[in-house]
Amino acid sequence: MVDLIPATINILGTEIELLKLLITAVIIAVGVLVARIARLTITRVVGRYLPHETAEIIKKGVYWGIIAIAVFSAIGNLGVDFTGLLLAGGIMGIIVGFAVQSTVANLISGLFLHLDRAIRIGDPVEVVEMNVSGVVNEITPFSTRLRRFDGVFIRIPNEKIFTSQLLNFFGYMARRVEVTVGIAYKEDAAAVIQLIREMAARNPKILAEPEPNIMVWELADSSVNINVWVWVPSQEWFPVRTEIIQQLKELLDKEGIEMPFPHRTIWFGESKTGVKDMLSVAIREVQTDVGEKQGSVPENRKSERREMSKLDRQDAHLDDS
Amino acid sequence: MSKDRVKEEEVSEGLETYGEFKIEGKVEKTFDNVDLVMFRVDHNKYGYQRIENENIVIEKILASDGPLLLGIFPVAPLNLPAEYATHMMLKLTSPIVLDPKSHVDAYLTMPIEIAVVRSTTTDVQMVDVFSLGKIKYALYGIPENGIICRYYETKINPEIPKTAPYKEAALRVHFHNYTDKINTISRLVFPIKGADFYYRKHDAYYSDLEAIIESSLLQTFLRIDVSSGKWVADRTNMRQKFDGKYLMARGI
Numbered sequence: 001m002v003d004l005i006p007a008t009i010n011i012l013g014t015e016i017e018l019l020k021l022l023i024t025a026v027i028i029a030v031g032v033l034v035a036r037i038a039r040l041t042i043t044r045v046v047g048r049y050l051p052h053e054t055a056e057i058i059k060k061g062v063y064w065g066i067i068a069i070a071v072f073s074a075i076g077n078l079g080v081d082f083t084g085l086l087l088a089g090g091i092m093g094i095i096v097g098f099a100v101q102s103t104v105a106n107l108i109s110g111l112f113l114h115l116d117r118a119i120r121i122g123d124p125v126e127v128v129e130m131n132v133s134g135v136v137n138e139i140t141p142f143s144t145r146l147r148r149f150d151g152v153f154i155r156i157p158n159e160k161i162f163t164s165q166l167l168n169f170f171g172y173m174a175r176r177v178e179v180t181v182g183i184a185y186k187e188d189a190a191a192v193i194q195l196i197r198e199m200a201a202r203n204p205k206i207l208a209e210p211e212p213n214i215m216v217w218e219l220a221d222s223s224v225n226i227n228v229w230v231w232v233p234s235q236e237w238f239p240v241r242t243e244i245i246q247q248l249k250e251l252l253d254k255e256g257i258e259m260p261f262p263h264r265t266i267w268f269g270e271s272k273t274g275v276k277d278m279l280s281v282a283i284r285e286v287q288t289d290v291g292e293k294q295g296s297v298p299e300n301r302k303s304e305r306r307e308m309s310k311l312d313r314q315d316a317h318l319d320d321s
Numbered sequence: 322m323s324k325d326r327v328k329e330e331e332v333s334e335g336l337e338t339y340g341e342f343k344i345e346g347k348v349e350k351t352f353d354n355v356d357l358v359m360f361r362v363d364h365n366k367y368g369y370q371r372i373e374n375e376n377i378v379i380e381k382i383l384a385s386d387g388p389l390l391l392g393i394f395p396v397a398p399l400n401l402p403a404e405y406a407t408h409m410m411l412k413l414t415s416p417i418v419l420d421p422k423s424h425v426d427a428y429l430t431m432p433i434e435i436a437v438v439r440s441t442t443t444d445v446q447m448v449d450v451f452s453l454g455k456i457k458y459a460l461y462g463i464p465e466n467g468i469i470c471r472y473y474e475t476k477i478n479p480e481i482p483k484t485a486p487y488k489e490a491a492l493r494v495h496f497h498n499y500t501d502k503i504n505t506i507s508r509l510v511f512p513i514k515g516a517d518f519y520y521r522k523h524d525a526y527y528s529d530l531e532a533i534i535e536s537s538l539l540q541t542f543l544r545i546d547v548s549s550g551k552w553v554a555d556r557t558n559m560r561q562k563f564d565g566k567y568l569m570a571r572g573i
Contacts, residue, residue: 172464204402204456208472209410231460233405233469 031070182223
């Protein structure tokens with residue numbers, strides 16, 4: 001009976017005790033079992049408190065870590081000497097460490113990105129340093145994948161995301177929409193503010209609290225500028241902003257309130273001697289030329305033209321001298 | 322505790338508009354300027370139309386091997402224009418001031434939406450939902466950690482108020498001030514997502530609220546518990562999860 005089961009077994013030319021081999025197999029099996037239990041526990045316990053992606057990374061890390069320890073323990077049990085391997089491994093580690101430096105940095109950044117909870121799947125974000133914006137599609141251990149607003153896929157290494165200034169447009173529950181509208185100086189600003197306030201009250205997407213803030217903000221060159229600041233659910237920021245601009249235009253048109261385009265009133269001044277400036281004279285020249293052609297230049301205009309010609313000649317003389 | 326009995330004379334006359342209806346030929350229901358038309362197309366297909374100001378706004382075909390049952394119910398006003406909120410914020414137009422260790426009962430009104438519901442033994446689905454009242458939302462708390470709530474302004478009533486049909490539901494609130502200080506309540510924030518309503522003819526009712534003022538070392542807060550209403554009325558069954566507790570820790 002004893003002879004039927006050999007004490008050693010030859011594997012690749014090396015005699016290995018069967019008992020040791022059995023213990024090795026048991027170590028690996030127990031390692032796999034412990035790894036699975038750990039993975040299940042993490043799913044149940046950590047999964048409740050951490051985002052799905054973070055839990056996944058931790059789960060995989062712990063699972064493969066335990067299996068690696070089990071495998072090395074098992075190989076050590078077979079009598080394999082790791083001294084040389086450790087030395088070679090150490091040197092290799094340094095080489096590989098340099099080679100995969102950025103990969104490891106991305107991996108750790110990915111983990112911190114999950115723990116930081118700055119972004120979630122579906123959030124519209126802007127990575128300021130990279131001048132990239134889009135919707136977060138996936139956060140993998142090494143990269144974050146965005147769908148740019150124009151539909152283009154972008155993969156950004158996690159390290160860059162983690163070290164960049166990041167704007168998350170869905171970071172908070174509510175956001176403020178800011179629109180400025182200019183009305184003519186002749187209009188009643190208080191009445192316009194009241195009309196805009198009523199318009200905001202009718203829009204179901206504009207929050208009642210915090211209250212809309214509508215105020216005269218600036219007495220600008222061409223218009224009295226009214227700022228409309230309203231709070232909306234974050235996901236409605238863009239639709240409400242476009243709605244408000246259109247509704248403001250329709251409202252002011254309906255109420256006959258002028259929204260002036262930029263314009264400038266040009267005043268032609270006079271010198272201390274009562275002489276008009278040159279632009280004024282030039283315009284008047286054109287007017288009088290037309291008048292002469294029509295044969296209707298008044299006598300006083302003719303004398304004025306003579307006077308101006310005289311002054312021009314004097315100026316020319318001074319320039320020459 | 323004795324049940325609040327809705328007096329017969331308080332229930333407006335007219336055909337029942339809420340409830341579950343078997344569609345065999347054609348059924349029409351009118352809610353102000355909204356008409357709901359449900360009719361049989363053939364042996365296993367039914368048509369549904371929502372008509373507003375003589376224009377068909379929604380049209381659907383519903384397939385059913387057996388006779389079609391459609392429910393028209395008051396539901397939590399959280400669906401329009403989109404699902405932003407899970408809670409209701411009732412702003413009291415006249416805040417209520419509570420003496421220390423006092424208990425007061427009062428009635429309020431809150432908005433509702435009207436849902437057309439197809440329910441089977443295994444599932445409940447909204448076929449359509451609409452609102453006849455003004456829709457408004459508000460932020461309770463600050464943008465960093467506040468919550469978006471459906472917003473409605475209401476006043477304290479000593480008795481069951483006459484509600485606007487198809488727009489409002491009545492609810493009863495039990496105010497308790499367990500602190501040693503006088504406290505003023507100007508708003509109530511409570512969960513409504515997944516909550517069932519009560520209905521009778523064209524009147525709607527919500528569950529009772531227990532509004533309990535408590536204080537800790539640092540602040541005074543209001544704890545709201547939504548408990549079953551004692552209304553003599555039918556109750557909707559939307560078969561949704563509902564957690565009726567909320568702690569108003571961001572101001573009362």
